Amino acid sequence: MSTTKNKWQKPTLTAHRMGALNKFGNTSPQQHLEAFAGVALLPLMEQYGSPLFVISEQRLRDNVRRLLRAFETRYSDVVYSWSYKTNYLAAVCNTLHQEGAWAEVVSAFEYEKARSNGVPGNKILFNGPHKERAILERVVRDGARIHIDHLDELYLLESVARDLGQQVDVTMRLNFDTGYTEPWTRFGFNIESGQAMDAARVLGHSEVLNLRGLHSHLGTFVLDPRAYAAQINIMCAFMTQVEMDTGCEIESIDIGGGFASMNTLHGTYLPPEQVVPSVDQYAEVICSTLNAAVRHRSAQGKSKPRLIMESGRGVVDDAEVLLTSVVANKRLPDGRPSLVIDAGVNVMFTGFWYNHKVTPLQPQEGMAEDTVVYGPLCMNIDVMRASVMLPPMNVGDAMMFSPVGAYNNTQWMQFIEYRPHVLWVDTEKRISVVREAENLAIVTGPERVPAHLQEPFREQQEG
Numbered sequence: 109m110s111t112t113k114n115k116w117q118k119p120t121l122t123a124h125r126m127g128a129l130n131k132f133g134n135t136s137p138q139q140h141l142e143a144f145a146g147v148a149l150l151p152l153m154e155q156y157g158s159p160l161f162v163i164s165e166q167r168l169r170d171n172v173r174r175l176l177r178a179f180e181t182r183y184s185d186v187v188y189s190w191s192y193k194t195n196y197l198a199a200v201c202n203t204l205h206q207e208g209a210w211a212e213v214v215s216a217f218e219y220e221k222a223r224s225n226g227v228p229g230n231k232i233l234f235n236g237p238h239k240e241r242a243i244l245e246r247v248v249r250d251g252a253r254i255h256i257d258h259l260d261e262l263y264l265l266e267s268v269a270r271d272l273g274q275q276v277d278v279t280m281r282l283n284f285d286t287g288y289t290e291p292w293t294r295f296g297f298n299i300e301s302g303q304a305m306d307a308a309r310v311l312g313h314s315e316v317l318n319l320r321g322l323h324s325h326l327g328t329f330v331l332d333p334r335a336y337a338a339q340i341n342i343m344c345a346f347m348t349q350v351e352m353d354t355g356c357e358i359e360s361i362d363i364g365g366g367f368a369s370m371n372t373l374h375g376t377y378l379p380p381e382q383v384v385p386s387v388d389q390y391a392e393v394i395c396s397t398l399n400a401a402v403r404h405r406s407a408q409g410k411s412k413p414r415l416i417m418e419s420g421r422g423v424v425d426d427a428e429v430l431l432t433s434v435v436a437n438k439r440l441p442d443g444r445p446s447l448v449i450d451a452g453v454n455v456m457f458t459g460f461w462y463n464h465k466v467t468p469l470q471p472q473e474g475m476a477e478d479t480v481v482y483g484p485l486c487m488n489i490d491v492m493r494a495s496v497m498l499p500p501m502n503v504g505d506a507m508m509f510s511p512v513g514a515y516n517n518t519q520w521m522q523f524i525e526y527r528p529h530v531l532w533v534d535t536e537k538r539i540s541v542v543r544e545a546e547n548l549a550i551v552t553g554p555e556r557v558p559a560h561l562q563e564p565f566r567e568q569q570e571g
């Protein structure tokens with residue numbers, strides 16, 4: 109038995125004034141939300157279980173239409189290509205393809221997925237640093253546009269083209285410093301060092317490869333649209349130089365993705381409504397810069413390059429939400445309340461970068477407190493929100509994490525728990541499952557057990 113008792117501490121009372129700010133921010137009762145995409149959410153959870161992803165087809169279509177309108181009204185030749193790695197559920201991809209999007213893929217798997225979704229080869233842009241001979245052969249035969257990442261790929265592609273006896277139009281991926289974002293120098297050819305110009309000259313001498321496009325992708329969650337103005341000016345200057353030096357004619361300038369979504373990066377305190385530019389703001393900077401940079405081309409008898417963009421998270425993020433339920437409620441030793449919920453970083457990988465919005469699905473009472481929200485994994489890193497103002501919530505109460513459409517249905521992992529259903533709400537508010545929840549058969553399907561290991565508790569043979 110311990111001989112020391114805990115010291116008595118004077119209790120403190122803090123007057124709570126509704127609607128006033130305290131050191132945690134606004135204390136007004138947490139708004140709850142009952143519907144998404146025009147559909148009541150609690151009945152969905154009753155029917156399909158918890159956790160649950162829900163995607164709004166209407167929101168997705170609205171987002172891509174807004175993007176296309178913003179660019180097509182400002183530039184004469186625009187192609188939008190859907191970045192598969194952002195969310196390659198077939199329902200998502202096919203919705204965007206129906207709206208006119210091409211496919212932007214970065215691996216043999218994603219290429220095969222785009223083809224199996226019905227995208228013709230000539231509407232696929234093939235990016236990424238890893239493309240082996242077998243997939244290059246298929247891609248060349250299909251007439252897809254290859255974005256060359258490095259010299260080894262250039263030589264491999266040249267040998268493939270020669271073996272197939274085919275001329276191949278290619279795009280070069282470039283990297284450079286805009287002064288606005290940390291340059292991603294690991295992808296493509298660097299402009300400042302002269303590497304990009306050297307590679308362009310190699311292409312200029314190639315008998316089978318023809319340089320027709322320039323591509324770069326600055327990074328992701330680019331909050332300052334002026335980064336794209338710098339990008340376009342650098343790419344257009346390179347285009348002029350390359351055309352003069354090698355005699356090629358560039359047909360397309362691809363500016364990649366990177367537009368921010370309505371999400372909040374860790375360490376950002378202003379709400380996304382205040383810091384994230386609208387698509388019109390991005391489009392205005394991009395198109396006015398490009399129009400000015402290529403104005404002189406018609407006088408030289410050259411056409412304006414096509415503008416290609418590959419926005420991923422900006423288009424899909426807010427079209428999807430994650431519904432989850434409270435499993436337990438506990439006070440941490442430091443006095444903070446914490447919750448355990450049934451969805452963790454296994455299904456919402458982007459929790460590592462974002463403070464997602466958390467919204468209760470039922471009306472809640474009581475004073476909001478700074479709360480830690482943990483996922484269900486037996487892993488210390490499974491934190492869904494390290495700090496969020498929430499009213500007291502009971503076991504079984506439901507909440508929504510949003511937006512979660514980007515990089516979760518692709519980067520999630522089967523770890524400890526099964527991955528849940530993904531539901532689709534179509535434009536008529538009809539519900540369907542677009543990806544089934546996992547079960548034991550699905551998860552263990554690819555496993556093979558050697559014969560001598562099939563009976564773990566086989567009786568030991570007596571010697």
Ligand SMILES: *Cc1c(COP(=O)(O)O)cnc(C)c1O
Nearest residue numbers: 191325328365366418419420421
């Ligand atoms: C990931 C990626 C995109 C999409 O990026 P977002 O930040 O989601 O817009 C576009 N293009 C390329 C080459 C990419 O790797």
